[in-house]
Amino acid sequence: MRLIVKRFDPETGIESFNIFEVEQRPGMTVLDALFVVQDTMDDTLSFRYSCRGAVCGSCAMLIDKVPRLACRTQIADLLSGEDGPELKHYPALDPIVPLNRAEEILIEPLPHLPVIKDLVVDMEDFYRKYRSLQPLFRPEGEGPEKERLMDPSDVTKLEMFTNCILCASCYGSCPVDAEDPEYLGPAALAKLYRYHIDPREGDDISRLLLAHSPEGWWACDFHGNCRTVCPKGVPPIFAIGKAKKELESSGFRDPSGGR
């Protein structure tokens, strides 16, 4: 099996592709294969990881043109010949090299974020947008003596969004993020919606107004790649659609007048 890995050398500014022959083992993930390369062929290869169990979100990269977690992506699945999920087109999906899908895997850094080195991207812009939406619990009223009880059905609704691990796969898959560097992106908007529907925060729309801007809810064109690629099943497109409807029913309209 061959890994075709996009490299970026920050000292020279040169981009290149390296090909590494790796022996496939049962159960091997893309992250395992990258370790084989780093341990036995090229210890300068840079990539990010931590938990190795689809929990920390740090190993997201573009694998065979789909943003995925390297620690969760099985080599055998990629080489099975089955097509990956179909995504709405954006420039990073343009073919670079013709691939033999039965033997070769193309690994590139996550799109829409600056590359620091090889497969490591600078997440600052992603987090800046996330922080701008104040992702902190703001309970309504005085705190209870013991605890704030929640209806299990409300917990289920919240869980759809609290499962996000901030991997930025959705951000790297979004055609709007590809075009508009200021778009807040699916993950931040989904998290904002999560706080809006939290019954412990009351039921006004003040949270939604934080993203009532041309770069917020209204920038989304409902391509749906975010939901397709999310490794945790979070549906940002659903949150954005609900938020827009709620704002509209309160008299708010797209401030850019539609794009």
Ligand code: SF4
């Ligand atoms: S919504 Fe899904 S794809 Fe997006 S950052 Fe969260 S876990 Fe990753």
Ligand code: FES
């Ligand atoms: S290493 Fe933590 S999600 Fe992959």
